[in-house]
Each structure stands twice: as C-alpha cells, then as structure tokens.
Amino acid sequence: MTSSAERLAEIRGGVPPRRHNARTIAALTGNPGCTRRAVLDSAGVDKPKLAERIGFPARFGQSRFAITRGNAFEAQVKADGGIELLRLVAERLGVPVPARASWTDLGGDDLPDRHERSRAALTGGGDEAALFDHPLLGLEVAGRRVHLEPDLVAARLGGRFHVVEIKSFPVIDGQADPAKVSAAAVQSAVYVLALRELLAAAGRDSELVSHDVVLVCPRDFANQPVASLVDVRKQLLVLRRQLDRMARIDALLDEVPAEFTADLTAEPGTLAAALRTVEARYAPECLAACELAYFCRDEARGHTTTLGRPVREALGGIADVADVLALAIGERAPGPEQAEAAPLLRAAADLRAAILAGDPA
Amino acid sequence: MSTLRALAKAQAVAAGVAQPVATVRHLHVSDRPLVLVPLAMAGEANAPLAALVGAAPDEARLLIVPQPRNRQQRFAFAAELAGIVLPYLDSCRGVSEAVPTDRGRDVRYRHVDAPQLLVPNPAGTTFLRLLGRSTRFRRPDGDHPVHPSVPLLGRWLTFFAERAEHPGSSALLAMTEALTLHWATGQSAVEDLHLPALLGWIDPPPGLTGGQAAARAEDPAVCPPAGPATDPDFDNRRLAPAVAAYAEAGDDPVGRAAAYAELERPLRDQLAPTWELMWRGVGLLRALPPGARVAGRWDLDKDAFTGYAEHVDAGGGPQPRRDGAVAAAVRLHRLERALTSYAVQRAYDDPLVMAEHRLTGEAFVGDVTLADPKRVDDTGKRPVLRPRIQVVTTEPVPMPVGAALWSPARPAQKARVVFVTPGADGKIEVVLELSGGMGRGLTAPPGTVPEVGERLCFTTLSDAFLPAGNFPAPEETPWTHGGPPAAAPLPDEPATGIPAGATTGGDDGDPAEDWA
Ligand code: SF4
Numbered sequence: 001m002t003s004s005a006e007r008l009a010e011i012r013g014g015v016p017p018r019r020h021n022a023r024t025i026a027a028l029t030g031n032p033g034c035t036r037r038a039v040l041d042s043a044g045v046d047k048p049k050l051a052e053r054i055g056f057p058a059r060f061g062q063s064r065f066a067i068t069r070g071n072a073f074e075a076q077v078k079a080d081g082g083i084e085l086l087r088l089v090a091e092r093l094g095v096p097v098p099a100r101a102s103w104t105d106l107g108g109d110d111l112p113d114r115h116e117r118s119r120a121a122l123t124g125g126g127d128e129a130a131l132f133d134h135p136l137l138g139l140e141v142a143g144r145r146v147h148l149e150p151d152l153v154a155a156r157l158g159g160r161f162h163v164v165e166i167k168s169f170p171v172i173d174g175q176a177d178p179a180k181v182s183a184a185a186v187q188s189a190v191y192v193l194a195l196r197e198l199l200a201a202a203g204r205d206s207e208l209v210s211h212d213v214v215l216v217c218p219r220d221f222a223n224q225p226v227a228s229l230v231d232v233r234k235q236l237l238v239l240r241r242q243l244d245r246m247a248r249i250d251a252l253l254d255e256v257p258a259e260f261t262a263d264l265t266a267e268p269g270t271l272a273a274a275l276r277t278v279e280a281r282y283a284p285e286c287l288a289a290c291e292l293a294y295f296c297r298d299e300a301r302g303h304t305t306t307l308g309r310p311v312r313e314a315l316g317g318i319a320d321v322a323d324v325l326a327l328a329i330g331e332r333a334p335g336p337e338q339a340e341a342a343p344l345l346r347a348a349a350d351l352r353a354a355i356l357a358g359d360p361a
Numbered sequence: 362m363s364t365l366r367a368l369a370k371a372q373a374v375a376a377g378v379a380q381p382v383a384t385v386r387h388l389h390v391s392d393r394p395l396v397l398v399p400l401a402m403a404g405e406a407n408a409p410l411a412a413l414v415g416a417a418p419d420e421a422r423l424l425i426v427p428q429p430r431n432r433q434q435r436f437a438f439a440a441e442l443a444g445i446v447l448p449y450l451d452s453c454r455g456v457s458e459a460v461p462t463d464r465g466r467d468v469r470y471r472h473v474d475a476p477q478l479l480v481p482n483p484a485g486t487t488f489l490r491l492l493g494r495s496t497r498f499r500r501p502d503g504d505h506p507v508h509p510s511v512p513l514l515g516r517w518l519t520f521f522a523e524r525a526e527h528p529g530s531s532a533l534l535a536m537t538e539a540l541t542l543h544w545a546t547g548q549s550a551v552e553d554l555h556l557p558a559l560l561g562w563i564d565p566p567p568g569l570t571g572g573q574a575a576a577r578a579e580d581p582a583v584c585p586p587a588g589p590a591t592d593p594d595f596d597n598r599r600l601a602p603a604v605a606a607y608a609e610a611g612d613d614p615v616g617r618a619a620a621y622a623e624l625e626r627p628l629r630d631q632l633a634p635t636w637e638l639m640w641r642g643v644g645l646l647r648a649l650p651p652g653a654r655v656a657g658r659w660d661l662d663k664d665a666f667t668g669y670a671e672h673v674d675a676g677g678g679p680q681p682r683r684d685g686a687v688a689a690a691v692r693l694h695r696l697e698r699a700l701t702s703y704a705v706q707r708a709y710d711d712p713l714v715m716a717e718h719r720l721t722g723e724a725f726v727g728d729v730t731l732a733d734p735k736r737v738d739d740t741g742k743r744p745v746l747r748p749r750i751q752v753v754t755t756e757p758v759p760m761p762v763g764a765a766l767w768s769p770a771r772p773a774q775k776a777r778v779v780f781v782t783p784g785a786d787g788k789i790e791v792v793l794e795l796s797g798g799m800g801r802g803l804t805a806p807p808g809t810v811p812e813v814g815e816r817l818c819f820t821t822l823s824d825a826f827l828p829a830g831n832f833p834a835p836e837e838t839p840w841t842h843g844g845p846p847a848a849a850p851l852p853d854e855p856a857t858g859i860p861a862g863a864t865t866g867g868d869d870g871d872p873a874e875d876w877a
Binding site for chain 2: 067
C-alpha cells in the first residue's frame with residue numbers, strides 16, 4: 001500500500017503541488033462536504049488548468065487596474081517601515097502609539113528557511129511593538145499540513161498579536177461591501193488560527209493572538225487608509241468546526257477509484273470521466289469559490305441543487321427536478337421521505353395551472 | 362422562497378424557458394424612462410469609467426472618462442451626466458395636479474409625472490448611490506470647485522437611491538429585479554443577477570433553450586457583463602492599451618482626438634449590448650397589463666419627486682452622510698410599512714401571488730352558496746347592517762372563528778368568521794358576517810354584498826391603512842440617540858460589515874476626500 005502522500009502525487013501527475021493560501025482554505029471550508037474538491041486541493045492539483053483542459057474554464061481573472069491599485073495602496077500603507085501602519089493599528093486598538101517598532105520582513109524564496117525564521121520571530125517572545133511582514137504559516141487541513149503564504153502583517157502591540165490585512169476596497173461612511181468584508185474576515189480567521197497553532201506548538205499561550213483582526217482599507221473616495229476592527233470569533237468557530245469535520249484525506253482516498261487521475265497531460269475525456277467518479281456537491285456558491293464550478297454545474301443539470309438552497313428547501317429537499325414535477329402532477333406516488341412535500345407540490349401545481357389557464361380564483 | 366415560486370423554477374428547468382410568476386405587472390414603467398448603464402473602473406472606489414444614457418432606444422449618449430484616475434475628469438463626467446439627468450427631471454415638472462388633502466378640506470399640488478431611472482442590476486443602483494455620495498457635498502467654490510450641476514446631480518442620485526430602498530417604488534429600478542419579479546428562471550438567484558443570462562431564460566433566441574442562451578451569455582467574450590464591473594480580460598487587453606495611448610497622446614489635439622475615439626470604441630462595444638437588453642426588458646415589462654394598485658404606488662413616487670424638487674428649489678441642503686437615530690428609526694418604520702403594504706397589494710392585484718398565500722393558509726377561494734344581504738344585527742344600542750354569507754371551499758381554512766378576513770373584490774369590507782364546518786365531501790363551509798363597504802343605511806346597495814354563485818377569495822391580509830408610528834421630534838431626542846447637540850457623532854454601527862468604527866469624523870464637506 002502506498003502512503004497518502006504518494007497517492008496524491010500520483011493523482012497530480014509528476015508536477016509540483018500548487019500552494020494553498022487563505023483564500024483556498026476559506027473556500028475549502030465553504031463546501032466541506034465536497035470530496036472532489038478536497039481530493040484535488042489536497043493533491044495540490046492546478047484546478048484552473050484542469051478546468052480549462054476539460055473545456056470548462058473558470059473565470060477568475062483579475063483586472064490589471066485592480067492589481068495596480070491594490071499594490072499601490074499596500075505599498076503606501078507599508079511605507080516608511082510601517083510607521084503609519086503602526087499608528088493606524090494602535091489608534092484603532094486604543095493603545096498608545098509606540099515611539100518605535102521593529103519591522104521584520106519574513107519573505108523569501110527558501111521555504112524551510114522562511115518557515116524557521118517565521119517561527120523564531122513570532123514565538124521568540126519579547127513585548128516591544130513589532131510588525132512582521134510576509135510570515136510563512138502552516139495549518140493542518142484534512143490530515144495534511146499545508147503552507148500559508150499570507151499577504152499580511154502580524155502586529156505585536158501591548159504583548160498581543162493582531163492580524164492586519166490590507167485591502168483595497170473602500171470603506172465609505174463607515175460601511176464597506178458586506179461580501180468583501182465577510183470574505184476578508186474568513187481569510188483573516190484562517191491566519192489567526194494558523195498563528196495560534198504556531199504559538200501553541202512553541203508552548204506559548206495561543207490566546208496571545210487576538211480574535212480582533214484589523215482591516216486597513218482606503219477611506220471614502222480617497223487613498224487615506226482607515227483601520228477597522230473585525231471580530232472573527234464566529235468565523236473561527238465555523239472554521240475550526242469545519243476543519244475538524246473534514247474527513248481525513250486518507251479516508252477520502254479510500255473512496256477514490258484506484259485509476260483516478262488529475263494529471264493534466266491526460267486526455268480531456270479521460271480527465272472528465274475520472275472527475276465524475278469522485279463525488280461532488282455542487283451549489284451555486286461554488287461559482288464564486290471553485291474553479292471547477294462550470295463543470296460541476298453542468299454535471300448537476302436537472303438537479304434542484306443548481307437552483308440554490310432556498311429553492312431546494314422549498315421543494316421539500318427533493319433532489320431531481322424530474323421527481324419534483326412528477327410528484328407535482330401526481331404522476332408518481334411519493335416515497336416516505338416525500339410524503340410531506342408531495343401534497344404541497346400538488347396543490348402548488350394545481351393552483352399555478354388553474355390561474356395561468358385564466359381561472360382567476 | 363415560496364413553494365409556488367420554487368415550483369415555477371423547477372418547471373422552467375423542464376420547459377427550458379422561464380415561467381411566469383405574475384399575471385400582471387407590479388411596477389410602473391414610464392413612457393420615457395431614463396436608462397443608465399454605468400461602467401466603473403476596476404480597483405477604484407466607485408470611479409466612473411463610462412456610461413450609456415438616454416430616454417429612448419435611439420437616444421443613447423456615451424459618456425467616458427479617458428483617465429479614470431483623474432479627479433477633474435471624473436467630475437467632468439458627473440457634470441456631463443448632470444447635463445442629461447437634470448433636464449430629464451425638469452421635463453417631468455411641466456404639469457401639476459391638485460390632490461385633496463385633510464379629508465378634502467384642502468388641496469396640494471403634485472407633478473403629474475415623475476422621473477424613472479433604470480439600471481441593469483442592483484450593483485448599478487449601488488453605483489448611483491455612491492456616485493451621489495461622492496458628488497452631493499462638492500462645492501462650486503473653494504479649493505476644489507466643481508460645476509454647480511455636480512452637487513445637484515449628487516442630491517438627486519441620492520434621492521433616487523433612497524427611493525429604490527422603498528418597497529413598491531418604481532423611481533429607480535434594477536432591470537434584473539424587475540424581471541425576476543415576474544418570471545422564474547431555471548437558474549439560481551446569483552445567476553439571475555446577470556442580465557444577459559436572465560433575458561436568455563426569459564426570451565431565448567430562436568433555436569436555443571433558455572439554459573443554452575444563458576450559458577452563452579456567461580462568456581464575456583460573446584456577451585460583455587452588464588456592469589458596473591468590467592470584464593478583467595477586456596480591461597487587460599483592450600482598455601489598458603487604449604488608456605495608455607490616450608495618456609501618451611499628451612497635448613497634441615489631433616493625436617488626442619484620435620486616441621479619444623480609440624477609447625470610445627471599445628467602451629461603446631462593451632455597453633451597447635446591455636443597452637439593447639435594457640430596452641428589451643422594458644418591452645417585456647410593458648407587454649404585461651399593469652396591476653390595479655400600480656398607479657396608486659406610482660402616485661407616491663410622484664409625491665416624493667414633487668417634495669424633493671420643492672426642497673431643492675427652496676435651496677435645501679444635501680442629504681446627511683448618515684441619518685440621525687430618530688430619522689433612521691422613522692425611515693425603518695416607513696420601509697417596513699411599505700414592505701407589508703406592497704406585499705398585500707401585489708396579492709390583491711394578482712391571483713398568482715395570492716396563490717402563494719393560499720398555499721400557506723392565509724387565504725382561500727370558495728363559492729358563495731348562501732347569502733342573507735338584509736340581515737340586521739339589533740342586539741346593540743342601534744341596529745346595524747350585518748349581512749351573512751356562506752362560502753364553500755375545497756381549500757384548508759385554518760382561520761379561527763372571529764378572525765377578520767378581507768376579499769380583494771371588496772377591499773373595504775370586513776368579513777368576520779362565524780362558523781367553519783367541515784362537510785362530508787371534504788369541502789368546508791364557512792359562514793362570514795360582513796361589515797363595511799355597504800353605505801350607511803340598513804339596506805345594502807346592489808353589488809355591495811356577494812351574491813350566490815360568486816367565486817371569491819378571502820384572506821387575512823388587509824390592504825387597510827397601517828398607522829404610522831410615533832417618534833420624538835429631533836429636538837426632543839436625547840443626545841445619546843442623535844438628538845441635540847447637532848454635531849454629536851454617532852457611535853459606530855455594526856450594521857453592514859465593518860463592525861467597529863471606520864468613521865473618522867463628520868465633516869461633510871471635506872474636499873480632499875473625493876477621488877484624490
Ligand atoms: S465546484 Fe465542484 S469541485 Fe468545486 S466545490 Fe463545487 S462541487 Fe466541489
């Protein structure tokens with residue numbers, strides 16, 4: 001028997017694994033029941049390429065205007081050794097603005113070295129104000145350790161760590177796009193969790209990492225940065241629960257047929273057929289979160305899940321559109337699980353038919 | 362999601378085309394709506410990039426911002442837009458009508474028409490709201506002067522954005538929402554936000570199913586997005602080089618004009634398909650007969666328009682950045698009332714909407730089998746006319762004895778449940794006692810009491826006037842709730858997203874804040 005790691009490497013097919021970031025982990029926990037995604041992500045398969053190869057390219061392109069603006073804003077906020085950033089964060093946290101602080105860039109190309117430097121810098125103790133840029137963190141996902149390369153700063157102020165994320169979406173009159181804020185909150189929660197694990201592993205109190213993360217965004221319509229606190233306790237709970245609940249990859253691999261492959265050099269037909277042998281759980285939310293969404297949506301055609309959860313629930317949770325309609329016109333006797341939904345569907349179908357045929361009542 | 366609507370979606374999947382969920386139109390469509398298709402610059406805070414604007418299909422005007430990061434050009438765009446929007450608003454102010462007030466003892470005047478703005482999707486509404494926010498505090502004087510029409514535009518856009526939150530208002534509509542109010546597609550709500558895909562389901566081109574048309578519409582190379590967000594590929598391949606060429610053209614007038622034209626072309630290409638779709642949507646909506654209560658709701662839009670125009674005429678100031686506590690509470694209360702009344706009115710206007718309430722036991726339909734129109738109740742101080750009718754229905758009647766019901770056929774008449782008797786054949790007999798809507802005498806005028814053989818709907822939903830709440834005047838409000846002193850800053854609110862204080866002061870007129 002081969003180990004899981006070998007098996008995953010085989011699935012991936014001789015190329016180095018893609019790295020995780022907080023976004024991919026946040027998305028992973030967004031659909032924890034999907035085996036297909038868990039296996040592909042654990043194997044580090046290049047899903048954008050895979051989707052393209054099987055004829056369902058993902059559309060997660062980024063405008064270069066947005067990238068330029070994001071980079072410019074980040075550079076502006078981090079300028080001068082982070083003095084301005086430190087002031088913003090300290091003021092937002094309500095602690096005195098330190099006269100000086102150290103700035104440590106933990107970036108670099110050599111992964112093991114970066115990991116060690118990050119560990120040493122963040123767990124080394126010390127109480128003075130400090131900012132750590134580009135730390136390399138790790139997290140256990142589905143029984144495997146994944147690296148995180150956060151685009152973030154960990155700020156140590158008053159002896160506590162705060163995750164600081166610089167985002168270029170604006171905060172206008174104290175309000176930001178709720179979808180963007182909640183996405184940022186989930187990602188930050190991933191970082192908080194990883195930082196806490198790092199401290200705990202070094203025998204330090206993981207509560208030194210605050211659940212209040214700091215978002216730094218442009219204010220109103222200008223480039224002035226403004227810091228906001230976001231309490232990510234709820235996101236942490238959800239994340240931890242979903243990470244715990246995620247089946248271990250070893251167990252998942254047991255369900256995957258031996259010949260399953262996501263090797264990009266294989267024929268598109270082979271790849272698509274292989275994907276279909278691994279269970280997926282498509283929902284419209286996938287469209288914004290997973291590169292395989294168009295493939296999975298196509299596969300799920302005719303299922304109520306493609307219409308979204310509220311619709312599926314209103315249809316009594318019945319999976320197939322054809323079943324819904326057969327029950328609604330009384331063509332089929334309901335099974336025990338459909339006993340409650342069936343009469344309602346019939347009544348609804350009768351009403352619709354009568355009214356659309358012109359019977360006003 | 363009601364079962365009825367969900368079923369319509371399932372039927373749309375099977376039929377391959379969207380299914381109706383309304384038999385009448387529940388919103389007003391103006392004869393000359395101002396269609397506005399905006400595009401925003403990626404990565405910037407609501408910076409306009411371009412827009413197609415006009416009140417008729419052949420009146421499209423293209424506005425562009427050749428250097429979207431340039432503050433002056435952005436305000437030039439706002440001034441140009443104002444040059445279209447403000448005359449359009451004026452065109453609705455020609456004629457006024459007298460409206461009786463104070464129970465007919467007085468009259469007030471309101472414009473007989475009101476403006477209507479149409480944008481492709483809810484993100485378009487947000488774009489206008491933020492454009493209003495970024496312009497309404499600008500000043501024609503001072504350090505960063507703008508054209509005087511710019512702050513005026515900002516106030517009006519803010520007015521429209523606030524109206525758009527008012528349930529039942531047709532002053533500013535997002536086309537995707539207007540269409541999904543009347544049709545159910547075979548795709549999810551997120552996918553319905555994409556106007557080309559939505560129209561693909563509602564009105565697929567010959568030879569394609571709705572699903573196929575929608576899938577085709579998702580490819581930005583075939584069908585540009587309906588904005589305000591642009592397609593990243595378009596940004597990288599076409600827009601970026603054109604913007605760069607314009608910047609390089611410098612001050613040379615000939616080169617500059619050529620570069621400008623080179624910028625206009627791709628932007629028009631991106632906008633024109635959505636423009637077409639907007640007018641197709643208008644056509645589909647116009648083809649539906651209006652619901653009986655649509656005109657009444659449009660009157661409220663006319664009232665609001667007249668009121669705000671008078672406010673502007675009188676030199677009134679811009680809307681505040683945030684409502685004070687009392688204003689916010691009043692507004693919330695008003696929106697809740699409007700939401701309830703809008704839901705009831707739609708049910709009264711449309712049997713297909715009422716059917717959703719029949720399914721949930723809030724309404725039933727039955728035949729009048731007995732009627733005693735002359736019945737007088739003389740047990741009280743003076744005799745009163747209280748006819749009774751018996752209605753037989755095959756639908757469940759969960760309403761208790763004593764419950765008050767109404768019928769859309771006679772909305773002013775209350776029907777109190779007297780008996781509910783299940784019959785042997787599965788039918789239910791309901792005896793109702795009627796009051797109201799029959800004049801003042803002891804004899805009901807003909808037609809005011811349901812007759813035997815009439816088929817009627819009775820519901821617990823009431824279209825009656827909902828009383829307004831009582832709120833203290835701003836000057837009587839404690840400062841903790843936003844009352845005096847006027848400048849007391851509000852505590853930061855956790856309402857939408859950023860929980861703790863992103864506000865950093867209340868200077869409405871900070872000229873440096875805008876698009877610096
Ligand atoms: S798109 Fe497919 S693979 Fe990705 S999470 Fe959804 S169902 Fe799973």
